[in-house]
Amino acid sequence: xxxxxxxxxxxxxxxxxxITTVSRVLNNRPDVSAESRRKVEAVIASTNYIPNxxxxxxxxxxxxxxxxxxxxxxxxxYIDIIQAIESAVTDAGFTMVLQQIGSDKDExxxxxxxxxxxxxxxxxxxxxxxxxxPEDVTSITVPFVCCSYTNPYGTLLEGNYSSVxxxxxxxxxxxxxYLIEKGHQRIAALITATNDRSISQLRYxxxxxxxxxxxxxxxxxxxxxxxxxxxxxxxMAAALQDKNSGDFTxxxxxxxxxxxxxMRALRDGGRRVPEDCSIIAIDGLELSAYIEPPLTTLCxxxxxxxxxxxxxxxxxxxGEGEHMQHILPTELREGRSVEKI
Amino acid sequence: xxxxxxxxxxxxxxxxxxITTVSRVLNNRPDVSAESRRKVEAVIASTNYIPNxxxxxxxxxxxxxxxxxxxxxxxxxYIDIIQAIESAVTDAGFTMVLQQIGSDKDExxxxxxxxxxxxxxxxxxxxxxxxxxPEDVTSITVPFVCCSYTNPYGTLLEGNYSSVxxxxxxxxxxxxxYLIEKGHQRIAALITATNDRSISQLRYxxxxxxxxxxxxxxxxxxxxxxxxxxxxxxxMAAALQDKNSGDFTxxxxxxxxxxxxxMRALRDGGRRVPEDCSIIAIDGLELSAYIEPPLTTLCxxxxxxxxxxxxxxxxxxxGEGEHMQHILPTELREGRSVEKI
DNA sequence: GTGAAAGCGCTAACAT
DNA sequence: ATGTTAGCGCTTTCAC
Numbered sequence: 160x161x162x163x164x165x166x167x168x169x170x171x172x173x174x175x176x177x178i179t180t181v182s183r184v185l186n187n188r189p190d191v192s193a194e195s196r197r198k199v200e201a202v203i204a205s206t207n208y209i210p211n212x213x214x215x216x217x218x219x220x221x222x223x224x225x226x227x228x229x230x231x232x233x234x235x236x237y238i239d240i241i242q243a244i245e246s247a248v249t250d251a252g253f254t255m256v257l258q259q260i261g262s263d264k265d266e267x268x269x270x271x272x273x274x275x276x277x278x279x280x281x282x283x284x285x286x287x288x289x290x291x292x293p294e295d296v297t298s299i300t301v302p303f304v305c306c307s308y309t310n311p312y313g314t315l316l317e318g319n320y321s322s323v324x325x326x327x328x329x330x331x332x333x334x335x336x337y338l339i340e341k342g343h344q345r346i347a348a349l350i351t352a353t354n355d356r357s358i359s360q361l362r363y364x365x366x367x368x369x370x371x372x373x374x375x376x377x378x379x380x381x382x383x384x385x386x387x388x389x390x391x392x393x394x395m396a397a398a399l400q401d402k403n404s405g406d407f408t409x410x411x412x413x414x415x416x417x418x419x420x421x422m423r424a425l426r427d428g429g430r431r432v433p434e435d436c437s438i439i440a441i442d443g444l445e446l447s448a449y450i451e452p453p454l455t456t457l458c459x460x461x462x463x464x465x466x467x468x469x470x471x472x473x474x475x476x477x478g479e480g481e482h483m484q485h486i487l488p489t490e491l492r493e494g495r496s497v498e499k500i
Numbered sequence: 501x502x503x504x505x506x507x508x509x510x511x512x513x514x515x516x517x518x519i520t521t522v523s524r525v526l527n528n529r530p531d532v533s534a535e536s537r538r539k540v541e542a543v544i545a546s547t548n549y550i551p552n553x554x555x556x557x558x559x560x561x562x563x564x565x566x567x568x569x570x571x572x573x574x575x576x577x578y579i580d581i582i583q584a585i586e587s588a589v590t591d592a593g594f595t596m597v598l599q600q601i602g603s604d605k606d607e608x609x610x611x612x613x614x615x616x617x618x619x620x621x622x623x624x625x626x627x628x629x630x631x632x633x634p635e636d637v638t639s640i641t642v643p644f645v646c647c648s649y650t651n652p653y654g655t656l657l658e659g660n661y662s663s664v665x666x667x668x669x670x671x672x673x674x675x676x677x678y679l680i681e682k683g684h685q686r687i688a689a690l691i692t693a694t695n696d697r698s699i700s701q702l703r704y705x706x707x708x709x710x711x712x713x714x715x716x717x718x719x720x721x722x723x724x725x726x727x728x729x730x731x732x733x734x735x736m737a738a739a740l741q742d743k744n745s746g747d748f749t750x751x752x753x754x755x756x757x758x759x760x761x762x763m764r765a766l767r768d769g770g771r772r773v774p775e776d777c778s779i780i781a782i783d784g785l786e787l788s789a790y791i792e793p794p795l796t797t798l799c800x801x802x803x804x805x806x807x808x809x810x811x812x813x814x815x816x817x818x819g820e821g822e823h824m825q826h827i828l829p830t831e832l833r834e835g836r837s838v839e840k841i
Numbered sequence: 842g843t844g845a846a847a848g849c850g851c852t853a854a855c856a857t
Numbered sequence: 858a859t860g861t862t863a864g865c866g867c868t869t870t871c872a873c
Binding site: 164207209210211212213214216217235257259271272274275276277278297298300388389392419420422423426445446448449450451453 | 505548550551552553554555557558576598600612613615616617618619638639729730733760761763764767786787789790791792794
């Protein structure tokens with residue numbers, strides 16, 4: 160099955176012109192006679208010739224590649240962002256090169272490798288770590304933008320990197336305040352961990368602050384193993400078994416996905432949603448509006464987040480923009496998962 | 501921001517050895533003295549040097565790349581398959597190169613290009629067209645496997661290509677028979693089109709056959725613009741407005757996603773699920789088990805489908821296997837979306 | 842309008 | 858154990 164590749168040399172030989180002329184045809188250069196062009200194109204078509212990209216990239220000094228490193232393959236929240244980024248990148252005349260990596264991998268290292276391999280002009284990180292050090296960042300020598308997260312713990316200087324995200328802590332605060340305004344006093348939180356330096360931690364901190372500002376005790380903090388539905392289901396099911404937990408009238412979940420898992424566990428435990436337990440979440444997946452009951456959630460502007468990341472990156476690439484932390488607003492989408500009590 | 505790249509030559513110069521020695525260190529060859537290796541590694545670390553992959557791939561004759569072309573970016577059904585493929589490919593010592601393309605794009609053309617650019621040893625197509633011609637296929641000169649679909653209309657000879665999929669028509673038949681066994685007589689179908697040569701058409705044919713075999717009339721065929729939730733919602737909502745439609749006690753949806761959209765539209769139209777309308781679908785998304793009511797669906801063995809595709813591909817690559825159409829079984833997962841009447 | 846020749850960064854004989 | 862050398866397939870001066 161080993162096929163001997165057709166090269167530019169073969170095309171040149173078969174069409175009776177030089178390699179240079181073939182190259183010109185390949186790159187749509189004007190300085191080729193119609194006659195030569197026709198011959199070369201005919202040979203290319205008949206041989207199924209496809210230029211070797213490695214060779215092209217090796218010799219070319221410029222490129223139009225923008226890299227996108229996505230951390231955490233199966234996060235449904237990313238899909239719309241990826242599409243927005245892809246279309247914005249394409250609109251700007253660049254090519255998006257996507258790389259997915261597991262949540263246990265280091266996106267900076269991958270980005271650095273990709274930058275060289277693909278001769279990237281810029282990089283976007285989607286869903287990355289929070290604790291970059293200035294040294295980490297030096298391995299990336301092209302402009303980059305953090306999309307959907309920022310560097311809240313100040314391990315980077317604000318003027319030294321760019322990000323586009325929501326205000327996680329504030330958004331969580333708003334979600335919890337919404338529940339409080341609906342009369343809830345015992346509000347539980349469904350998170351991954353209180354101190355894992357992740358989005359979960361930020362949203363948890365918003366939850367804590369909202370409770371404190373309103374003089375409320377926590378209705379329980381339920382931690383999951385993972386961000387997925389099943390993890391949320393199991394954590395909630397376990398919490399309901401626990402006699403010390405479960406005494407809450409409302410739940411704040413850090414993601415729609417986790418809210419859906421928790422909702423099922425609540426029902427399986429004999430609690431109705433929202434009659435016995437209200438639920439609010441953050442993310443705003445399209446799906447969440449279709450389930451029963453429709454989930455009340457704070458929507459991230461995914462489309463805008465993607466486009467804004469690209470806009471910022473292009474500005475940096477052109478040497479125009481300053482580094483900045485772009486904070487986008489979220490929007491409450493009321494479903495029927497929260498009830499006034 | 502234009503950074504002059506560090507090359508192997510610089511590393512050689514800075515560490516006082518030849519380029520070859522650096523190359524040996526890079527490729528973990530044994531024939532380098534500990535001393536040289538140490539020096540080279542130190543220089544590499546201090547310069548953040550990353551080998552230029554284009555140059556490596558250009559000169560290498562072999563590669564360990566297997567390409568995966570995914571058609572239709574946002575299909576949630578693919579995510580588990582992709583992960584299964586990735587892990588199987590990695591386990592076999594190969595690297596998976598993923599490329600997503602829109603449903604309006606031609607995966608064969610992309611695969612052909614990718615094959616050359618990435619020096620692929622094999623290709624897997626996930627979610628492709630049904631109507632390949634033998635000529636289309638000639639542009640792919642490495643072994644390939646069609647995953648999740650096959651070539652049911654016989655435009656290819658069976659012994660000339662490989663595929664791993666479910667029996668779409670039979671599975672749809674089974675779904676509809678399940679509804680019939682539950683006492684339903686007026687069963688509607690939610691599909692994209694009756695004759696678009698897609699999975700939708702195959703499943704529609706299974707629906708038609710099941711009705712015919714049981715002497716039933718169709719309860720209505722509802723066609724959507726697209727495979728997504730919203731498209732299904734709108735199509736169903738429109739059907740319910742139509743006085744001539746809507747006279748069904750059960751719905752067969754060709755995908756979980758579409759079932760979820762339809763379920764919402766039914767409820768918004770004042771119908772309870774399953775009391776007023778039962779629903780069954782095909783796919784078996786994890787999510788579908790968590791919604792209310794849990795969706796009754798015929799699960800595709802996504803994990804197995806991915807692994808089997810890789811197994812078949814590796815066999816072809818080794819010149820061992822024969823071309824074959826692998827048909828995997830589906831499994832009924834009963835939720836509570838179907839009621840006996 | 843066309844071609845010869847240099848070289849992109851790297852690997853792999855083939856010396857030594 | 859190490860270095861010298863010849864290309865991989867392509868683009869790009871620079872002549873003509």
